[in-house]
Amino acid sequence: xxxxxxxxKIYKNGNVEVKALKEVSFKIKKGEILSIMGPSGSGxxxxxxxxxxxxxxxxGKYYLRGKDVSGLGExxxxxLRNDYVGFVFQQFNLLGRTTVLHNVELPLxxxxxxxxxxxxxxxxxxxxxxxxxxxxHFPNEISGGQKQRVAIARALANNPDLILAxxxxxxxxxxxxxxxxxxxxxxxxxxxxxxxVTHEENIAEHARRKISLIDGEIRKDEVFV
Amino acid sequence: MFYETFKxxxxxxxxxxIRTLLSMLGIIIGVGxxxxxxxxxxxxxxxxxxxxxxxxxxxITINPGISSGNFGKLSSTASDQFTLELGRAIEEFxxxxxxxxxxxxxxxxxxxxxxxxxASLVGTTAEYQEVNNFKPQIGKxxxxxxxxxxxxxxxxxxxxxxxxxxxxxxxxxxxTYYTNEKHYVFKxxxxxxxxxxxxxxNLNDSGYIPITTYLSSIGNSxxxxxxxxxxESSEKADNAVKEIEYFLAKYFESEDNFKIFSQxxxxxxxxxxxxxxxxxxxxxxAISLLVGGIGIMNIMLVSVTERTREIGIRKAxxxxxxxxxxQFLLEATIMSIIGGIIGIIFGSIGSYFISQLGGWxxxxxxxxxxxxxxxxxxxxxxxGIYPAxxxxxxxxxxxxxxx
Numbered sequence: 001x002x003x004x005x006x007x008x009k010i011y012k013n014g015n016v017e018v019k020a021l022k023e024v025s026f027k028i029k030k031g032e033i034l035s036i037m038g039p040s041g042s043g044x045x046x047x048x049x050x051x052x053x054x055x056x057x058x059x060g061k062y063y064l065r066g067k068d069v070s071g072l073g074e075x076x077x078x079x080l081r082n083d084y085v086g087f088v089f090q091q092f093n094l095l096g097r098t099t100v101l102h103n104v105e106l107p108l109x110x111x112x113x114x115x116x117x118x119x120x121x122x123x124x125x126x127x128x129x130x131x132x133x134x135x136x137h138f139p140n141e142i143s144g145g146q147k148q149r150v151a152i153a154r155a156l157a158n159n160p161d162l163i164l165a166x167x168x169x170x171x172x173x174x175x176x177x178x179x180x181x182x183x184x185x186x187x188x189x190x191x192x193x194x195x196x197v198t199h200e201e202n203i204a205e206h207a208r209r210k211i212s213l214i215d216g217e218i219r220k221d222e223v224f225v
Numbered sequence: 226m227f228y229e230t231f232k233x234x235x236x237x238x239x240x241x242x243i244r245t246l247l248s249m250l251g252i253i254i255g256v257g258x259x260x261x262x263x264x265x266x267x268x269x270x271x272x273x274x275x276x277x278x279x280x281x282x283x284x285i286t287i288n289p290g291i292s293s294g295n296f297g298k299l300s301s302t303a304s305d306q307f308t309l310e311l312g313r314a315i316e317e318f319x320x321x322x323x324x325x326x327x328x329x330x331x332x333x334x335x336x337x338x339x340x341x342x343x344a345s346l347v348g349t350t351a352e353y354q355e356v357n358n359f360k361p362q363i364g365k366x367x368x369x370x371x372x373x374x375x376x377x378x379x380x381x382x383x384x385x386x387x388x389x390x391x392x393x394x395x396x397x398x399x400x401t402y403y404t405n406e407k408h409y410v411f412k413x414x415x416x417x418x419x420x421x422x423x424x425x426x427n428l429n430d431s432g433y434i435p436i437t438t439y440l441s442s443i444g445n446s447x448x449x450x451x452x453x454x455x456x457e458s459s460e461k462a463d464n465a466v467k468e469i470e471y472f473l474a475k476y477f478e479s480e481d482n483f484k485i486f487s488q489x490x491x492x493x494x495x496x497x498x499x500x501x502x503x504x505x506x507x508x509x510x511a512i513s514l515l516v517g518g519i520g521i522m523n524i525m526l527v528s529v530t531e532r533t534r535e536i537g538i539r540k541a542x543x544x545x546x547x548x549x550x551x552q553f554l555l556e557a558t559i560m561s562i563i564g565g566i567i568g569i570i571f572g573s574i575g576s577y578f579i580s581q582l583g584g585w586x587x588x589x590x591x592x593x594x595x596x597x598x599x600x601x602x603x604x605x606x607x608x609g610i611y612p613a614x615x616x617x618x619x620x621x622x623x624x625x626x627x628x
Binding site: 075087095110158 | 229236237240534535537538539540541542543544545546548621622625
């Protein structure tokens with residue numbers, strides 16, 4: 001479903017060039033759950049930004065459903081983000097001044113759904129992540145684990161091909177983190193493709209496949225049975 | 226989608242009510258000033274125009290010219306030019322002039338018993354009544370007989386009577402006029418009706434005596450200060466002015482010895498003055514709007530910086546550039562339009578009270594409201610576009626990592 005070829009990202013800082021990602025190639029199959037592991041500075045955030053269309057590669061190819069999507073303009077990228085990707089961030093990144101329900105509705109607003117459809121989809125998803133009773137609450141009124149569940153519901157809103165989770169348990173205690181990982185497992189079993197970006201070994205263990213990045217290069221690409 | 230953006234904009238403005246209000250202040254003051262100035266100007270103008278047309282626009286004033294000072298001679302009014310005979314000559318020569326009346330005036334004190342009142346004394350003819358559409362309320366005006374015999378009779382304006390007489394009926398009494406350290410005694414034969422203050426000033430605080438009496442006693446000369454001419458009709462006023470000008474230029478062999486004002490000229494002068502004032506204050510209001518616009522731009526820039534992360538999140542969830550652009554542009558525009566509406570309300574209330582004080586009609590024209598709304602909207606769009614562009618161009622990765 002996703003294929004990247006020789007993906008390279010170079011940041012220029014004045015005269016200094018930093019190669020954050022060096023000719024990375026791999027494929028992600030539909031329904032997979034995989035982790036991208038690496039210490040900070042290994043290029044895993046850069047890779048996540050490229051996979052999520054938040055950024056464009058300096059060189060290399062990105063195929064989504066067999067179509068070349070590298071080198072598209074800003075508006076096309078925004079559409080791709082809306083249609084094919086759901087983000088789950090370490091800092092949750094919910095809009096603090098709007099309700100839980102509205103937060104989940106956001107991608108649907110940009111996707112052009114009607115108000116009625118939005119309401120239904122958002123409610124269903126929040127029930128699915130166990131927050132059907134918290135629709136009218138504001139993000140500062142719920143716990144960290146609940147916030148991450150809202151973020152996951154939001155990531156699912158447009159029924160994306162790919163869910164990108166960047167250190168999803170980084171701001172949570174161990175028990176809450178475990179329950180969030182269980183939720184990811186459930187979603188994977190329902191057919192969602194999930195990429196976990198993390199530097200924690202025990203989180204990576206939840207995935208069936210682990211891509212290890214060091215200094216912008218793939219060191220290992222292991223599949224566990 | 227537009228409705229959603231609109232709601233988002235309203236919400237984020239509502240979150241910082243005080244800040245929003247303060248940033249709207251410049252627009253409020255600017256628009257309020259524009260509305261008030263235009264309303265006051267059109268109200269007072271309507272009043273002046275109304276009082277002129279009520280008097281009839283067929284009045285022409287003829288004054289002596291002012292000679293320029295040269296060769297050691299001081300500039301002075303050519304006061305020794307006009308005579309009673311000249312007035313009659315103008316009347317006879319000009320077909321479109323109905324009447325010409327002389328008018329000499331001095332300022333002094335009217336005294337009755339132990340009371341005195343400062344007012345002016347006017348020497349004129351009996352036709353003064355017709356020319357000014359001004360009639361006695363009690364008694365009568367002086368007659369041709371009084372003019373021919375230079376009688377010491379006087380007709381008083383209503384204000385003098387109000388001030389000096391308790392019973393309001395002085396007809397038959399004697400009154401003393403004091404000016405230039407001399408006393409003159411007159412017999413009161415009438416009291417004039419009260420007349421609205423018009424373009425020729427207040428007619429109620431003058432006493433009226435025969436011009437012949439005036440010239441032989443107070444004036445002690447044969448020269449007339451000014452003439453008032455009445456055209457046959459207001460349509461013929463322009464022609465009458467030309468005829469008088471032609472006649473006097475021939476008579477004096479110069480155009481510097483006299484000055485002619487028609488009501489139309491006075492009206493256009495007043496319109497010019499109000500126009501200039503309106504323009505001036507509108508200029509100040511425009512500066513206020515400019516400052517208001519800069520205030521809005523400033524607060525929008527702060528808002529964009531504060532909400533960098535929000536912008537990043539929205540972009541990550543699929544918001545396109547123009548969506549972010551419209552969101553921030555709408556905020557700026559809504560802010561300026563609301564400011565404009567508040568300004569219209571305050572400006573209208575203010576000009577209502579001013580019109581009550583000034584005694585003229587309260588007029589707020591639709592055109593000035595549309596102008597104010599349009600102008601404040603343009604200010605919002607103009608000063609909102611830069612912050613909105615800045616927001617829309619934020620890089621999603623940078624915006625998401627903004628602390």
